[in-house]
Amino acid sequence: MPWSYIINTNRYYASLNNSTDGQMPLPDGQFSNTKKMVFVLVIGETARSDNFSLYGYPKNTNPKLQQTPNLLVFKNTQSCTTYTTGSLACMLSHTEKVANFEALPTYLARHGADVIWRTNNWGEPAIDVSSYVKASDLRSSCQGEGCRLDEALLTNLIETIESSTKQKIFIVLHTKGSHGPSYYSRYTASFNQFKPVCRDEEISKCTSQELINAYDNTILYTDHFLATLIAKLESLQSIPSAMMYISDHGESLGEQGLYLHGTPYSFAPDYQKTSPFCYGLQIRCNRISK
Numbered sequence: 001m002p003w004s005y006i007i008n009t010n011r012y013y014a015s016l017n018n019s020t021d022g023q024m025p026l027p028d029g030q031f032s033n034t035k036k037m038v039f040v041l042v043i044g045e046t047a048r049s050d051n052f053s054l055y056g057y058p059k060n061t062n063p064k065l066q067q068t069p070n071l072l073v074f075k076n077t078q079s080c081t082t083y084t085t086g087s088l089a090c091m092l093s094h095t096e097k098v099a100n101f102e103a104l105p106t107y108l109a110r111h112g113a114d115v116i117w118r119t120n121n122w123g124e125p126a127i128d129v130s131s132y133v134k135a136s137d138l139r140s141s142c143q144g145e146g147c148r149l150d151e152a153l154l155t156n157l158i159e160t161i162e163s164s165t166k167q168k169i170f171i172v173l174h175t176k177g178s179h180g181p182s183y184y185s186r187y188t189a190s191f192n193q194f195k196p197v198c199r200d201e202e203i204s205k206c207t208s209q210e211l212i213n214a215y216d217n218t219i220l221y222t223d224h225f226l227a228t229l230i231a232k233l234e235s236l237q238s239i240p241s242a243m244m245y246i247s248d249h250g251e252s253l254g255e256q257g258l259y260l261h262g263t264p265y266s267f268a269p270d271y272q273k274t275s276p277f278c279y280g281l282q283i284r285c286n287r288i289s290k
């Protein structure tokens with residue numbers, strides 16, 4: 001879209017200002033117990049719930065998550081905006097109002113939690129955390145084909161959790177997910193299951209089916225990523241854990257002649273606003289009550 005070049009340039013430069021100076025602190029709180037536990041928040045990218053079989057999509061794009069017990073799937077979740085920076089600021093805030101309060105990671109870190117932000121993306125609000133790690137810095141220790149993709153974020157994750165000396169650990173994994181237009185580059189070869197796929201960055205040159213197939217393969221890969229994370233958390237022997245997955249916004253795949261996202265919210269189609277939202281509980285250790 002023509003306006004995207006201007007708007008996103010401004011958003012990009014705004015995101016470079018990562019100072020938390022001037023942010024207003026939220027009221028102090030306290031943890032209700034001192035037991036060591038971990039919560040992992042996975043922020044998806046451009047995943048729309050319409051293409052998740054967890055939400056009734058007829059193609060099986062969630063074969064692993066559908067087999068996962070104790071997974072809560074929330075329906076009718078709408079993103080705050082149709083672009084990354086706006087949605088991240090919103091989902092990490094206690095209010096939808098635009099105000100300069102500290103974000104959730106900063107709040108938790110200020111209260112003594114070990115807050116670890118791992119990113120294969122960009123666009124988070126200014127935060128003050130214990131550890132900020134880019135996927136590019138994790139890749140040298142990562143093994144496997146998925147290391148060039150979001151799976152790099154899982155590198156040594158369990159070791160990091162186990163070695164933390166804090167009682168409360170909050171980890172954010174900010175993925176690249178289904179970001180277009182090159183959907184075909186967001187998954188490894190074994191997830192190229194829906195064919196034929198669009199391999200042209202000028203996606204309007206592809207057929208609708210090729211485009212949707214490539215996009216669906218990214219959801220299949222996200223399914224694998226989340227199932228892998230859950231399996232890793234289940235391997236923790238004595239640390240209760242939970243994980244939450246929510247995408248920042250949806251995507252248009254040619255419906256009404258629209259592609260990608262970022263359409264102004266007031267007339268953006270629901271495809272750009274419907275975000276999948278899952279919550280997984282790890283029960284091998286002490287069950288965390290719902």
Ligand SMILES: [Zn+2]
Nearest residue numbers: 046083084248
């Ligand atoms: Zn986004």
